[in-house]
Amino acid sequence: MSVSEELRSKYQLVVGLEVHAQLLTNSKAYSSDANEYGDLPNTHISVVTLAHPGTLPVHNTKVVEYGAKMGLATNCSITRYNYFDRKNYFYPDLPKGYQITQDKTPICRSGFLDIKLKEGVKRIGITRIHMEEDAGKSIHIAGEEESLIDLNRAGVPLVEIVSEPDIRTTEEAYAYLSEIKRLVRYLEICDGNMEEGSLRCDANISVMLKGATEYGRRVEVKNMNSFRNVVRAIDFEMDRQIELIEAGKEVSGETRMFDATTGETYSLRSKENLNDYRYFPEPDLQPFVVTDEWLAGVTSSMPPLPQALYKKFTETYLLPEYDANVLVDNKETALFFESVAQHSTHYKAISNWIIGPVKGYLNELTLSLDQFPISSERLAELANFVESGKVSFAAASQKIFPVMLKNQTASPEVIAKELDIIQEGDETTLLPIIDEVLTKFADKVQQYKNGKTGLLGLFVGEVMKVTKGKADPKLTNKLVIQQLEK
Amino acid sequence: MSSVSIPAEVTKSISASRKAIEGGSLSLTSLVQHFIGQIELHNPKVNAFVAVYGNEALAEADRIEQKIKAGTAGKLAGAVIGIKDVLAYQNHGLQSGSKILDNFVSQFTGTAVQRLIDADAIIIGRQNCDEFAMGSASKNPWFGTVKNFANPEKVAGGSSGGSAAAVQACMCHASIGSDTGGSVRQPAAFTGTVGLKPTYSRISRWGLVAYASSFDCIGPIAHNVEDSALLLEVMAGADTHDSTCSSKPVDAYSKAELSGKLKIAVLKQSFSEGVQPEIKNALNTKIEHWKSLGYTVEEVDFSLLDYLLNIYYIITTAEASSNLSRFDGVRYGYRSEKATDLESLYKLSRSEGFGPEVKRRIMLGTFVLSASYYDAYFTKAQKVRRLVKEQTEELLSKYDFLVCPTTPTVAFGINEKVDNPIEMYLNDIFTVQANVCGIPAISIPLGENADKLPFGLQIMAGAFQESKLLAFAKQNEISTLA
Numbered sequence: 001m002s003v004s005e006e007l008r009s010k011y012q013l014v015v016g017l018e019v020h021a022q023l024l025t026n027s028k029a030y031s032s033d034a035n036e037y038g039d040l041p042n043t044h045i046s047v048v049t050l051a052h053p054g055t056l057p058v059h060n061t062k063v064v065e066y067g068a069k070m071g072l073a074t075n076c077s078i079t080r081y082n083y084f085d086r087k088n089y090f091y092p093d094l095p096k097g098y099q100i101t102q103d104k105t106p107i108c109r110s111g112f113l114d115i116k117l118k119e120g121v122k123r124i125g126i127t128r129i130h131m132e133e134d135a136g137k138s139i140h141i142a143g144e145e146e147s148l149i150d151l152n153r154a155g156v157p158l159v160e161i162v163s164e165p166d167i168r169t170t171e172e173a174y175a176y177l178s179e180i181k182r183l184v185r186y187l188e189i190c191d192g193n194m195e196e197g198s199l200r201c202d203a204n205i206s207v208m209l210k211g212a213t214e215y216g217r218r219v220e221v222k223n224m225n226s227f228r229n230v231v232r233a234i235d236f237e238m239d240r241q242i243e244l245i246e247a248g249k250e251v252s253g254e255t256r257m258f259d260a261t262t263g264e265t266y267s268l269r270s271k272e273n274l275n276d277y278r279y280f281p282e283p284d285l286q287p288f289v290v291t292d293e294w295l296a297g298v299t300s301s302m303p304p305l306p307q308a309l310y311k312k313f314t315e316t317y318l319l320p321e322y323d324a325n326v327l328v329d330n331k332e333t334a335l336f337f338e339s340v341a342q343h344s345t346h347y348k349a350i351s352n353w354i355i356g357p358v359k360g361y362l363n364e365l366t367l368s369l370d371q372f373p374i375s376s377e378r379l380a381e382l383a384n385f386v387e388s389g390k391v392s393f394a395a396a397s398q399k400i401f402p403v404m405l406k407n408q409t410a411s412p413e414v415i416a417k418e419l420d421i422i423q424e425g426d427e428t429t430l431l432p433i434i435d436e437v438l439t440k441f442a443d444k445v446q447q448y449k450n451g452k453t454g455l456l457g458l459f460v461g462e463v464m465k466v467t468k469g470k471a472d473p474k475l476t477n478k479l480v481i482q483q484l485e486k
Numbered sequence: 487m488s489s490v491s492i493p494a495e496v497t498k499s500i501s502a503s504r505k506a507i508e509g510g511s512l513s514l515t516s517l518v519q520h521f522i523g524q525i526e527l528h529n530p531k532v533n534a535f536v537a538v539y540g541n542e543a544l545a546e547a548d549r550i551e552q553k554i555k556a557g558t559a560g561k562l563a564g565a566v567i568g569i570k571d572v573l574a575y576q577n578h579g580l581q582s583g584s585k586i587l588d589n590f591v592s593q594f595t596g597t598a599v600q601r602l603i604d605a606d607a608i609i610i611g612r613q614n615c616d617e618f619a620m621g622s623a624s625k626n627p628w629f630g631t632v633k634n635f636a637n638p639e640k641v642a643g644g645s646s647g648g649s650a651a652a653v654q655a656c657m658c659h660a661s662i663g664s665d666t667g668g669s670v671r672q673p674a675a676f677t678g679t680v681g682l683k684p685t686y687s688r689i690s691r692w693g694l695v696a697y698a699s700s701f702d703c704i705g706p707i708a709h710n711v712e713d714s715a716l717l718l719e720v721m722a723g724a725d726t727h728d729s730t731c732s733s734k735p736v737d738a739y740s741k742a743e744l745s746g747k748l749k750i751a752v753l754k755q756s757f758s759e760g761v762q763p764e765i766k767n768a769l770n771t772k773i774e775h776w777k778s779l780g781y782t783v784e785e786v787d788f789s790l791l792d793y794l795l796n797i798y799y800i801i802t803t804a805e806a807s808s809n810l811s812r813f814d815g816v817r818y819g820y821r822s823e824k825a826t827d828l829e830s831l832y833k834l835s836r837s838e839g840f841g842p843e844v845k846r847r848i849m850l851g852t853f854v855l856s857a858s859y860y861d862a863y864f865t866k867a868q869k870v871r872r873l874v875k876e877q878t879e880e881l882l883s884k885y886d887f888l889v890c891p892t893t894p895t896v897a898f899g900i901n902e903k904v905d906n907p908i909e910m911y912l913n914d915i916f917t918v919q920a921n922v923c924g925i926p927a928i929s930i931p932l933g934e935n936a937d938k939l940p941f942g943l944q945i946m947a948g949a950f951q952e953s954k955l956l957a958f959a960k961q962n963e964i965s966t967l968a
Contacts, residue, residue, distance in 0.1 A: 047593050051812040053582060053695040054574040054596055058729050088808050088855075090832055097811020149816075278855035280864060283699035283805055286729045 003239040007246065011207045013238050014215050015173055016127075016165035017230075019180050020158050021190040022134065022198040023066045029133045029157035030057030030100060030285075037196060041150035049155050051095035056284050063157040064107065064288050066189040067131045068298045070159055071108025073183050073305055074126045079105050080290045084131075084282040089275050092149050093136035101132035103279040107290075113163075113183075114307065115175040124176050125164030132158050159189075165204065165215065170231040177201060177227050182306055186331045194226050201230050205237045207245070216241065220255045221265050233258040237265055309334045317347035326355050332369040333359075336376060343380030346387045353383050357397045361405065374404050382412045389472060390422050423472040427479060430463070430471060434483050437462045448484060456480065492520040497656045498709040500716060504564035507554050514554070514564060514608075518547040521566050521610055525657045532633050534642075534652040536571055537579055538611040546608045553606060560606035561720055565713075567607045568658040570615050570649045573704070574693035575599050582695045583617040583626045586813045586839030588820040596693010597728070598662060598704045598721040605720045610658050614648030617841045618810065619664055619697045621645050622672055622913045623900075627841035631900055634676060636938055640897040643673030649707050650677040660708035660717060666697045667798050668892075668917025670705040671929035675892035675942025678931045680963070681707045682714045682956075685949045686924030687732040689718070690725035696809040698802035699730075701921040711930065711960040715739035718952060734950055742953035744961060750776055751786040751881060753890035753916070760912070761894045765941050768933035769891060772943065772962065786881060786888070790874045791919070795911055797874065798918040800854050800867035807851025813839065871922055878923045882948040887958060890916045892929040892942035916944055926952050928959045 028035050031048035048055045068078050085103035108129035114121050136154035140147045161180060167173050181199060184190035192199050201224055206216040221237055224230045236258075241251045256265040306328040313324035313334075328334045333354065340350045358379070362372060374382075382404065386396045396412070403415045416422050437459055438445055448455045459480045464471055496503045496512055497520065506512035522540045529535050543566070553559040569575065572582050574592040581587040595603070603609065614629050616622070624632035624647025632647035634640040635655040642651040646663025650673035653661050663670040665683040674681025682705045689704045696702060706717035719740055724733035752773060757766055776783050815821035815835030822834035840848070854863035881888060893913055920927035925946055932943035943962065947955040 050817055052574075052593060052818070053580060053587065053590070053812070054572075054592070054594075054693040056692055056728050056730075058727060086808050088811060090811065090814060092814075092816045092828065095812060095817060097814060098808050276857050278808070278852065278857075278860075280804060280808070280855055280860075284696075284730065 003242050007242060008238070010209060011238070011242050011245075012210045012212070013168055013170075013234070014165050014206045014208060014218075015167035015234060016204040016218075017163045017167065017173060017176060018202040018204070019161045019163075019177070020134075020200040020202075021070070021161065021180075021184050021192075023063060023157040023159065023189050024191060025060055025062045025066070025157055027060055028155035029060050029063050029131070031155055033155065035156050036152070037198070039152060041148070041152060044152045045154070049095065049151055051097075057100060057282075059285060059288065060157065061288075063131050064290075065298055066157075066187070067107040067129060067159050068290065068295065069187045069189055069302060070161065070184065071111060071129050072299060072302055073187055074108070074111040074113050074129070074161070076108035076111030076126060076129060078290055078295060079107050079109060081105060081287055082107055082131075082290065083287040084285045085279045086282050087132075088278045091135065091138075092147070093138045093151070093154065095136070095151060095154055099133060099135065100282055100285070101279075102130035104281075106130035107159075113176065113179055115172065115179050117171060117175055122166075122172060122175075124166045124172070127162045127164050129159050129161045132160060134158050165206075165218075170234050173203070173234055174227055174231055177230060182329070186303055186305055188303070188331075197225070200225075203230060203234060203237075205234055205241070206251070207238055207241045216245075217251045217253045219251060219253065219265075221258055222255060222268070223257045223259075225260070229258060229260050232260075232263050233265060236263055240265070303331065304334070304338075306331075306334070309338075313337070317341065317351075319347055319351055323348070323351040323355065327351060336369055336372075339376035340380045340383070343377050344384050346383050349383045349387055350380065352393075353379060353397075357401050361401075373406075373408055375408070378404060378408070378411070385412045385416070389475075391416050392423065392472070395421050420468075421470065423470050427475075430467075430476060430479055431483070433463055433466050433471075434459075434476075434479055437466065438480075438483060445484065456484075459484070492517060494656075497521070497524075497659070500562065500565040500659050500708075500713045503566075503659065504554075507551065507564050514547040514551040515544060517564075518543050518566055518608060518610070521656075521658055524655065525611070525652075528635070528655045528657065531638060532635055532642075532651050532655050532657075533630050534613055534632055534648040534655065534657060535568065535611045536581075536583075536614050536629050536648070539578070539609060540611075543608050543610045550606045550608065560604065561716065562602060562605035562607035565602075565607045565660065566610050566658045567602055567717075568611050568613050568649060568652045568661040569599060569609060570619075570646050570661065570663045571612045572615065572619055572664050572695040572697075573599050573662060574695070575609065575612075579612060580695065581628075582619070583615050583629055584813075584840065584844065585628045586815075586820045586836070587818075588839075590819050592693075594693065597690035597725045599693060601721050602662070602717070607720075613646075613652055613661060613663075615663070616645035616647070616669075617844050618695070618806070619645040619666055619669055619702075620806070620843050620847055622668070622911075623898075624648060624651075624673070625900070633900070634897045634939070636678070636940065637897070639899055640939060641676065641900055643676035643893075643897060645669040645673075646681075646707060647673045647676075650674050650679055650681065653677065653679045653707050653709060660706055660713050662717070662721075663705055663707050664694055664697075665703045665705045665917075665921065666701045666802060667921050668914045670703075670707055671892050671917050671920075671927060671942065671944060672913065674707050674929045675931075675944075676897035676940065678934070678940030678942075679707050679709060680711055680714050680931070680959070681705065681892075681929045681942075682718060683920055683927050684718055684722065684952055685732070685926045686921070687730050688734075688926070688950070688952070689721045690723075690728040690731040692725055692727035692731075696805075698805040699809060700805060701798075701802055703921070711928075711956055711963050712740055714928070715742065715952075715956045715960075718956075722952075732950070737953045739952055739956050742957040744954070744957040747780050747782065748776070748887070748958070749782040749784075749885045751784055751885035751888045753791075753888060754785050754787045755791055755915075756890040758894075760915075761891060762896065762935070762941075764933065764935045765891045765894070765896075768941070769889075769943065772889075772932070784885070786885075788877065788881070788919075790870070790877055791915070793870050794874065794918050794922055795915060797867045797871050797922055798914070799850065799911065800863050801871060803847045803851030804855045804864050805851070807848045807855065810840075810844070810848055815839070874919070875923045878919065878925065878946075879948065882925070882946070886947070886954065888946040890944055891932070892916060892944040896935050896937075896939035896941050920946050923949075925949050926955050928955055930959050930962060931964050933964075
């Protein structure tokens with residue numbers, strides 16, 4: 001399918017995203033079964049998960065806490081009186097024949113998320129966030145007459161984050177999803193892994209002529225398992241809808257599936273013969289009432305969030321935007337920076353250390369920050385040591401840092417002394433040495449003064465020789481010139 | 487069978503049984519043998535039990551007898567109990583009277599049954615009922631009809647008909663039934679037994695096959711109020727498996743006493759046209775008796791009574807349509823052999839596995855929840871339910887009790903009311919109010935008609951007023967010891 005750029009530019013894309021995030025609770029939403037990914041099929045199931053007669057759901061209050069955290073992180077108002085609803089439909093991976101969800105009282109409402117784009121910051125509205133349980137997995141094997149069901153996932157808690165139709169480009173969709181992913185990871189409520197399905201996205205996509213006041217008919221697209229595929233699906237759907245409209249046809253409101261192999265979407269079911277889910281209040285669960293006290297507890301347990309950290313890094317620590325972006329990209333790095341910054345005021349230097357040698361080391365060995373052997377205090381010491389001029393950054397990163405990785409007790413200074421690489425940096429020790437060298441080469445000094453400035457290197461080299469290379473080359477250079485021109 | 491003659495008294499009272507065993511005049515084993523004998527003798531006709539756990543019961547009898555002798559026995563040692571086929575009991579069949587649960591064996595024991603067992607009660611068998619507890623006659627399409635022991639041409643009531651008839655025929659001391667709209671009290675009234683529906687949430691529903699979750703209550707059927715109180719005392723109380731279960735402390739119901747001059751409201755409709763004259767007369771006699779005790783007795787008009795059945799049938803069927811979705815032929819129970827694909831698996835398994843009344847209620851519930859009719863039916867019914875609740879609470883804040891006949895008539899003939907489900911539903915007119923409001927209610931024997939068919943007096947009290955309710959019921963009970 002190809003729609004010309006010119007034709008595309010006549011239309012405005014309108015997208016709203018529904019993101020399902022699987023919550024990192026120990027047990028399922030309404031049973032004590034383990035919430036564990038990747039184990040053998042049907043090993044985390046009990047009579048509750050299997051919907052045996054006589055069983056009842058019981059709240060995992062962590063789910064409400066995580067839901068509220070996501071709401072607080074996205075500037076939502078938190079619903080005080082939460083009841084649950086049943087969404088009724090038949091499917092083999094839905095053991096009860098209904099899903100416990102929140103229809104009328106989503107835990108969070110009316111929030112927003114600021115996303116960063118090349119042209120600046122854009123605000124995307126969050127309509128609602130509600131809690132629900134996941135279904136199991138149906139496994140259809142090509143050529144087989146029967147399907148297989150794995151109920152390990154059945155009853156795993158989810159939050160569904162529904163955005164306003166505020167997204168206008170694929171870049172915005174990508175940035176929005178990235179921000180959601182970063183937030184759930186910061187909050188430690190979801191691992192944000194789209195490939196494993198712990199973060200899933202459905203997109204409501206429509207197009208309208210630019211300047212139009214009414215949205216076009218929207219199509220819901222499901223089954224995108226990566227950010228890139230969300231972008232591909234939106235692109236494809238935009239062109240498909242434009243072509244339909246240009247051909248004088250109607251876009252039908254329907255649910256479509258994305259096929260990652262072809263990059264196309266195909267119709268799953270039309271909205272006209274959509275299931276009537278017969279939502280009604282779940283009578284087996286007591287409503288959950290959010291009290292001031294409870295909410296205060298959740299609020300106080302909120303970690304610092306990336307946008308606030310970015311602001312602090314750029315405004316308080318005066319880091320360049322690039323550094324701040326890299327550091328806040330994940331919570332561990334940002335918090336490590338914060339922790340090192342407790343012991344040093346050389347913020348840019350710390351940032352260089354973290355973005356450079358620290359990340360390099362971790363990447364090389366594919367380790368995470370919590371496996372990094374050097375304490376934040378020691379790393380700050382190392383940064384301070386370099387800033388004091390006693391060693392160069394190059395010497396510190398190539399000689400001291402590798403020792404520190406193996407030996408966590410010795411201070412950088414002790415290591416530097418052992419390696420005998422401390423720069424004899426201060427003027428009082430260097431000046432007599434320089435004077436000695438200049439006296440020794442009095443004839444060359446005369447030649448220098450007569451214009452043979454190339455001889456500077458000789459003097460500096462001699463000083464370095466005398467100091468066995470520990471003199472700071474920059475400072476030596478400066479002092480030699482100073483003495484020559486006296 | 488045992489040739490030991492068992493005095494009637496010990497088969498009709500848990501405390502009498504316990505005392506006799508403790509005193510050495512009765513062995514629990516011979517009592518259990520006696521009950522098994524009663525079941526063997528009468529069950530083929532009455533059809534109260536669908537499964538009897540004779541050997542297990544005898545083994546338990548031996549064990550518990552030792553405990554009684556050692557002085558370590560629980561509150562219900564000496565009690566022999568039957569359970570309705572809607573209560574989960576690990577490694578025992580559980581079918582809710584339905585083909586859809588063919589060969590289903592429960593993998594866990596529900597809280598109420600577990601507490602009975604923990605208190606050293608003996609579970610003697612599983613009892614017949616209306617399919618999924620939906621009905622007032624225990625005419626089960628798969629297990630056959632339960633007969634009234636007073637007259638086999640008559641029904642035993644429903645849905646806990648098997649549980650009531652088993653007590654009536656002295657096949658066990660007591661039964662545990664379930665009551666969603668009167669399913670414990672109506673059969674109790676029809677069989678001359680005591681049927682108690684506690685406050686909603688008083689007994690955990692964990693292990694009770696759901697019919698309508700916001701109405702369902704487990705309740706005992708016994709020969710007397712004392713046993714009912716004792717059973718409630720054991721089963722009631724907080725449970726982590728049921729988030730709707732109340733954590734209010736459980737009173738010593740079996741020791742409750744009345745005090746002061748009572749104020750009793752008599753429902754005006756107790757004397758309406760549809761109520762049989764013998765029942766009205768007996769109620770009038772009661773009223774005169776209460777007045778003679780100096781109690782205030784006043785007739786009250788409950789204006790929303792006409793709406794009760796509508797609310798009841800809209801909300802219970804809505805909840806049921808969803809609760810019964812899990813019976814789909816996929817994971818357990820009945821699966822049609824004719825199924826060729828997923829859709830036919832659902833349709834055929836459910837069409838073949840559910841009986842007509844269950845299908846009727848699933849369809850009705852699906853209809854009232856459908857998008858186009860939701861507000862007209864379900865939302866409105868919920869609103870009226872709240873009104874009824876408020877009015878009833880207000881009434882019970884002025885009076886200690888609200889009384890009326892349990893049913894307008896005595897047990898009807900097995901072949902009556904076959905073609906008209908609405909007429910059948912009218913039988914529940916007095917009992918549904920307690921479920922709609924979640925308040926406790928008890929049916930105690932009020933008398934018998936000329937054909938020796940019993941009828942009951944229903945007493946309702948405010949939520950969690952079981953102590954008072956049971957004490958008053960005890961004061962008004964007719965001794966059933968014959």
